[in-house]
Amino acid sequence: AQSVSQHNHHVILSEAASLELGCNYSYGGTVNLFWYVQYPGQHLQLLLKYFSGDPLVKGIKGFEAEFIKSKFSFNLRKPSVQWSDTAEYFCAVNADRGSTLGRLYFGRGTQLTVWP
Amino acid sequence: DTEVTQTPKHLVMGMTNKKSLKCEQHMGHRAMYWYKQKAKKPPELMFVYSYEKLSINESVPSRFSPECPNSSLLNLHLHALQPEDSALYLCASSQELTILPQYFGPGTRLTVT
Numbered sequence: 001a002q003s004v005s006q007h008n009h010h011v012i013l014s015e016a017a018s019l020e021l022g023c024n025y026s027y028g029g030t031v032n033l034f035w036y037v038q039y040p041g042q043h044l045q046l047l048l049k050y051f052s053g054d055p056l057v058k059g060i061k062g063f064e065a066e067f068i069k070s071k072f073s074f075n076l077r078k079p080s081v082q083w084s085d086t087a088e089y090f091c092a093v094n095a096d097r098g099s100t101l102g103r104l105y106f107g108r109g110t111q112l113t114v115w116p
Numbered sequence: 117d118t119e120v121t122q123t124p125k126h127l128v129m130g131m132t133n134k135k136s137l138k139c140e141q142h143m144g145h146r147a148m149y150w151y152k153q154k155a156k157k158p159p160e161l162m163f164v165y166s167y168e169k170l171s172i173n174e175s176v177p178s179r180f181s182p183e184c185p186n187s188s189l190l191n192l193h194l195h196a197l198q199p200e201d202s203a204l205y206l207c208a209s210s211q212e213l214t215i216l217p218q219y220f221g222p223g224t225r226l227t228v229t
Contacts, residue, residue, distance in 0.1 A: 032216055044159070044206065044220040051216075090158055094216055102147065102172055102213040106158035 004093050006107035013081050014115050021076040021110050023091030033074040034092040034104070035065055044090070050074065061085070083116045119143075120221035122207050128227045131197060137224045139190040139207030147171075147213045148190040150182060151206040153223070159206055165190060166213045197228045 003026040013019060025031065035047040048059025055067040065076045074091060091107040120141045129135050139148065147166050151159035164172035165184040173182075179201075181193040190207055204225050208218040 034217055036220075043222040044208075046217050046219065049217050088156070102149075102164045102166065103161060104216075104218055109156065109158055111156070 004091055004105050004107040006089075006091055006110050008110045009108070010111045010113070012113045012115070015083055016080045017114075019076070019078040019081045019085075019112070021089055021091075021112070023074045023076065023107055024072050025074070025091075025093040025105070026072065027093065027095050028072075029095055032094045033065075033067060034094075035059065035063070035074075035076050036090045036092060038088040038090065038109075040087065047076070047089070081112070081114050083114050085112060086114045087112060120207055120209055120219055122205075122221040122224050124224055125222065126225045126227075128229060129194065129197065130229055131199070133197075134193070134195045136194065137192040137205055137207075137226075139192075139221055140188055141209045141219075141221075142188055143209065143211075143219070144187075145209035145211050145219075146187060147210045147218075148184060149208040149210075149218060150190065150192055151208065151220075153204040153206055155204075159220075163192075164213070171213065194226075197226075199228050202226055202228045 005024045007022045033050040036044045037047045038044050048057050050057045050067045058064045063078050067074050089110045093105045123138045149164050150162040153159045162176045163182040168184045179196050183191040204223040206223045207221040210216050210218045
């Protein structure tokens with residue numbers, strides 16, 4: 001089975017600080033990678049996705065992520081965070097073959113708190 | 117439009133009640149999903165439907181019964197639930213099982229008393 005690791009459980013930053021949230025996965029084949037965000041009291045929203053091509057993907061609200069295949073990583077970055085970025089961030093991985101078809105494997109989530 | 121709607125937003129039910137959760141999407145997606153999410157935890161997959169047929173049941177107790185009456189609708193029938201079943205129930209859809217991403221609805225906050 002696949003596993004997804006988000007090593008940072010809770011990150012606290014001041015506004016304008018730079019952000020990097022780590023995500024590593026265990027599957028060795030072709031994967032689809034996602035970052036979802038869940039603002040307080042709201043539903044999961046897709047932040048960005050990677051299927052193939054340019055390993056640096058840009059998402060909404062100034063977020064970007066870099067896929068490094070050799071490191072099995074898909075880290076999320078933002079150069080300058082805002083108070084409104086306070087939310088729970090989930091990394092998710094899918095491999096569209098075999099028993100994993102239809103399954104989206106989530107990391108445990110990282111709570112980001114941004115102080116104004 | 118990437119909207120998935122869910123009703124009701126909140127539901128309180130006793131352990132002997134029967135209730136249903138409803139999910140709807142009009143994006144023409146053919147894969148639909150039910151997830152359960154506890155506070156500060158990632159969503160846990162419960163069921164997957166593909167082309168209105170049950171594709172995955174993640175060993176969910178029979179007190180949860182899914183139904184996909186048509187390609188736009190997904191129901192989750194609840195009966196004789198336990199207090200530990202209290203959680204946020206999320207519905208999601210994707211174009212197909214192999215065509216992602218999954219788009220999530222706002223969820224139903226279920227409390228079992």
